[in-house]
Amino acid sequence: MEDHEFLPSPGEDGAFEKRVHQKMANMELAPSGAVWEKVDERLHPQQKNRRWLIWLMLLAGLILGSYVFRNLFISSNNKKALSIPKNQTFNAVTSKPLIIPNKKRLAKPDITDQTGNSYPEKPPTTRVEDKAVAKDEAHTSRGKKMSSRNTHVIQKAPHFKDSQSAIPFAKELKKEVLPAVKKTKKIRREKIGEEENLAVAHRELNVQITQPRINNPIIEATSLVETQADSVRNPKLAIIRPEIVPAGEVNTSLGLKEYPSATTSKIKLNRKYNIRWGFVLVGGRSAASSGSINSLFQSSSQAFYDMNALPSGNTNLPVPVPSVIKAGPAFEAGLFVKRQLNAWLSMSVGLNYNLYTLSNKVGEKIDSTINVSSAFASNQKAIDEYFKTGNSQKYVSRYHFIELPVLLHAKLSANERIPVALELGFSLSRLMASNALHYNSASGIYYNDNKLFNKTQLNLLTGLPIRIFSANTFLFEAGPHFQYGITNLLSDHKTGDKHFFFLGVKASILLRKK
């Protein structure tokens, strides 16, 4: 049916149907508002999907950035120090984990406990059970309780006259232990406690070496290590595999120093090591000079020119001098990933695009080929277009960099009463493109040749970001920013020593979790 018109079937009059048709033709009923909402929702569901896609991409970028950041800038030791199990108990005073060395390791090899366990003289295994120490009723010769749970083997401990003589042995022991620890890097996450134990043990060992009598459970456990012939405290050095003892289960039967945290409630590790990302925008002025920062505000530097390309012929003639370089506006934009190291310090890694500009006066442009001689090459170089010497027009040189900055941020006040931080760092940048001109004194022309630049630059960065605005979801900071190119901008020192300066205002927005 193309048109809404009733055609009576054979045998039908059709008059009734026509009346019904006419009656129904203009009937209207107002739908509720929910109908259009549902129609609209079904027609345009892509927007929500796109939001999820955007968030997914951001999350992927954040995960990738944090992975790169962690692997590039955080050592494996720090990883062990930071990755502490949740059930870790801490000493409230020293902020060290509460560890109780396995008591049996302190025992002399010739002391047999009443449980009849033997201790083969093998290097310790790397396998550690991180369960709580079982309370056994084994007794030592002094009648004190002793844990019979021992999943480790101990090395036969040598005897030393005093703690100082034990230091070389301890150092050698370190060399043996640490490689073994490193070999076990493939242990799963559940065994991080083991690595942490080793790191703690390592620290304890260092304490023994440097300050053997301070907080040294081995030395203090004199009841087991005393020999019949020697009443001097012997630091019995063994491969310590301390076990984590939950709070309230301190076993002081060996006469060990009772750690205060054993009686306090568990202190949960404050996980402030979150990684956040943000974006940055910098605007200011850039200059290139041989070192004076005044070039940012004055025209004190001459354009890049080859001093060795002297004009041929009469050398008494004055050498044409290139025009001076003027500082120009500069701009930076990029993203960064920031990680809090402690209450004071944080580190950020970013990826920026930098645009620096300089300007100088040149003459008219000539679109023809000319051969120029250079101190860099024995042959002459053909230039397709160049500018004559003169002051007829202003030429703006643009430098496009991709930069990888690494910054350390230090708060001036931990409690954030003073909303100012100090940031210091360095960056590696790569010159991607430039239309900058070099001056050839032999020919008296300006021409473009990016091979004369040192494309990889190392820069020193510093700044004073001030917290301007803080909200639940983001933090806005702004402040002065200074950058200095440590490396020479020119690839050959014969042409001079030029360094980029940049001074401007940096604004950054750091995104926060809700």
Place this chain on the structure above:
Amino acid sequence: MQRFCLIGCHSFAILLMTDSNKLVKDCLKGRREAQRQLYNQFAAKMLAVCYRYTKSVTDAEDVLQEGFVKVFTHLNQYNADGELGAWIRRIMVNTAINYLKKNSRYQAELSFSDLQMHPVYFENPELHMEAKELADLIRQLPPGFQAIFNLHAVEGYTHVEIGQMLGINEGTSRSQYSRARALLIGWIKKNDIDSKIEFYGRP
């Protein structure tokens, strides 16, 4: 004078079609304002269509929603030669029929049994009621009768086309329609008598 009227009507029709084409183009571009405008232009009439095929306003709105989604989804298939309202109406009718077939509440009553004997009424009573009253009477019919009566008497489909749409024989469609027509005429007459009694105090 007549020529001017014809020219005026023709121009007005062209203007309307031009506006409709522009509206369709904007809807095809995905502009929500244009889609909302098209919906507002035809929603009221289309809900009336859906209302006649269903037993409740909720069901009618469900059919309307489904129908307009199909309209916007397949708007690129609209041929500008025909009227946009008629094209949308056909989509709504098909959507309503599909809704009746799929909805469990209607499936049990949607029987198209072939009636061997059916009464034939040649009466053509006048319709002295409002459109909504007539629609409510049509909705009182069993779902099968209701659908066939709507398709033939209101929409103008032939029994052959109805048979193809509903998957029944032409004869079944005819017989079902005749039965529906007879029922409806009886109700209309009774409604007229009741109205007279109410108004005049006697039939």
